[in-house]
Amino acid sequence: MAETILFVLMAIGALVGAVAIVAARNPVYSAMGLLGTLFSVAVLYVLQLAHLVAAVQVIVYAGAVLTLFLFVIMLIGVDKSEDWDEKLPYQRAFVGGLGGVIVLFAGALTVFGNFDWVPAATNTIPEATNGTIQAIAELLFTDWVLAFEATALLLTIAAAGAIGLAHHRREQA
Amino acid sequence: MIEVIWLIIALPLLGAVFLHFFGRYIKEPWSGWLASGAIASSFVVALVAAIPFFQGGEHGSTVLLWEWMPAIGANLEMLWDPLAAFMAMVVTGVGALIHVFAIGYMRGDERFSRFFTYLNLFAASMLTLVLAGNYAMLFLGWELVGLCSYLLIGFWFVRPSAASAAKKAFIVNRIGDFGFLIALMLIFAAFGTLSYAGVFERAGAELTTGMATAIALLLFAGAVGKSAQIPLYVWLPDAMEGPAPVSALIHAATMVTAGIYLIARSAAIFELSPAAQTIVATVGALTALWAATIAISQRDIKKVLAYSTISQLGYMVLAVGTTAYFAGLFHLMTHAFFKALLFLGAGSVIHAMNGEQDMAKMGGLFKKMRVTGITMGIATLAIAGIPPLGGFWSKDEILASVFERGGWFSVLWVIGLVTALITGFYMTRLFMLIFLGKPRWDGGVDPHESPRVMTVPLIVLAVLSTIGGLTNTPIRLTLESFLEPSFELISVGQPPENVLILVVVSLLSVLAGAAGILAAWLTYRRPPQDWQRLEEGLQPIWGIWEDAYGVDDIYGRVLVAPGKRAADATAFGFDVPIIDGAVNGVARLVRDFGAWVRPLQTGYVRNYGALFLGGAVVVVIWLVVAGV
């Protein structure tokens, strides 16, 4: 019961946040929308017993990435709003049509598709496999250690790249 | 000994290659001496290798250099027999003298070394032609000498007249070569091989008369082009655009004689076709007469000599047409001597007169250029057929053999006799206009005798013209016995056996020549106004002669102009719109298609993103539907 209510609430929150991202004029409002979505998704993770992922989501995504976004918004000074008319012809029509197609297709699939989503019963919450630090770490450092190291390297390179890109060169006198 | 005969071709060829690459680094006269040395060594090798033939009776053999296309009998092989040795010695001997002369004549020309490159290349090509062991190699040499002729006629290509003369020579020759090629195909069809050994031994047994006539006439077509007979002689007068040594070497002594050699070599085939023989002889006689009449009225020294060459070649063709091969080849040799001498002498005169070639502006040069004058005088007497000089013996043997043949050939004999008269006339006219009388040249010209490097070859050739005839007098048939082994199985036309008839016939030809000389002497020893009035009085015939019967004009209108129009139509009416149009059209199609597709690249990321999404949706839908 509680789970259902929580789910519905967080779903609404996530959707509202998403719409805010897309529809807000001011990019700062979009950032706030993103924040809302991130938190909602974090709660949804907790509902699914993915505790570590939820924590990391809040810390990294909401804490670091979003902050970075806000910093850049401040730096660039784009708290001006952008206007609403679409300069590219047909873009809106095309995208709208595309969205319609996707929705219709998804609806058709749900109604007419013979889907049995999960091979086994999902209505019980498993106990053994839960997203604790220990469980995830065991996987991460044994099966996926190579990917782990690679992504570590990736992060380093990304940081170095970002510094190189944003380095402000003094103009030659 | 025979193993070294490849040197005969190799030496001038090496000379040409060497001079081609390094000629520019060699100072002026040395490249000329190098080239002369190459060809002179070639002569020595030929001479030494021919010793067995001098001793008589030796048949000659084939030397195989490389198997090129054995299936059709076309290998790189050389046939060394008396006929080949004879031609080789004439080519290299006279050629060497002309090379030396050219060292003096071409002095100061900025492409001095290049000239000798071409001369040596020509010598190598001509030697390939005469030493070939099969028709394919002969044709190879044939085409190569055509090429060298083009290069040498157009040596001073900056002059448009020289460039077009070179083109004309090549193209007209090509027409004859077309017949030659068909003849080769027929030979291959009949015998399955192109090698001399294969063809000549079996010719008698295997060829029908009709086939032999066809082959013979088509081979003759090639000879008509190369040896300047009617109707393909028109390139030779124009070829005088080339320097005098070129005219001497190629258009008097050697290249033009290739046609005669071809017929002599193919004697086994000609023997089987009396019809072809008659046609060949008739063409030769007519050409001789035709060209002689034109030569009477020309004012340019070299043009007179050019038409004279055509006329004398006509004699040779007449001889080989009568199957008097020995006579024809004999005349080939003596003609090489005195015609080369005449051309080189003319070159000497032109050189002294600072490039002037119009005889009306000469005169009285004998005092200034003794050596040239004397030698050219000797040549004039030789060509007119005055005994005991070379021309008498050879021309006389021809006329006697023609007379002996009888029938239609008697008519040809008369033509030959008349031509001899005219020959005496125009040659004497030439000599007198240049060397005798009062000087008529413009101021600023200072004629002087040419340097020794030019006069020595003249002297040598004069000596040869004098004694060269003695190689084949009726008393001592040296040349004939030399060449005999090459013509063993052929019945060769001969002069009359009866000594009385022989003497009478010979006397007639001498008288004809002398009459011509006398007529010219009487006319041209008068002051210029007199003979100019005479020449004008003889209009319109004199004008027709001077205009060479308008043949060039006729060819131009009937053949060349339509040809040019056809070429224009093909080039601009077909090639440009259709072929270029097709290619351009394809390009345009591609470009237009690209232009049609280009608007897809709007430059806006969002457009691209939309397309991405659209594509992804399509793929997903397809996968799901296909999977379900």
Next chain:
Amino acid sequence: MIVAAGWYMALAAALFLIGALGLLLRRNALVMFMCIELMLNAVNLTLVSAGRALNDLNGQVAVFFVLVVAAAEVVVGLAIIVAVFRRRATASVDELSELRG
């Protein structure tokens, strides 16, 4: 009532769709980036739900990696935006359209 995994995935799909449409409709580079983050979040949600439904912890491990890569991508992307902004004083991607045909 237990919430089935399918609900979470449906929510994720909706988030993804909103993110995609937003990406194509907004001009501001930063907002577009945020839409991308939204999409990535939707994917993460899907992964976690699927992992739970299939009783496999690898779903959550995958999320980790997605998270890391997304972070790196944000870093570099924002650096690019800053660099471009320095040049042209605009954050609208429509201005950057020189590679047109």
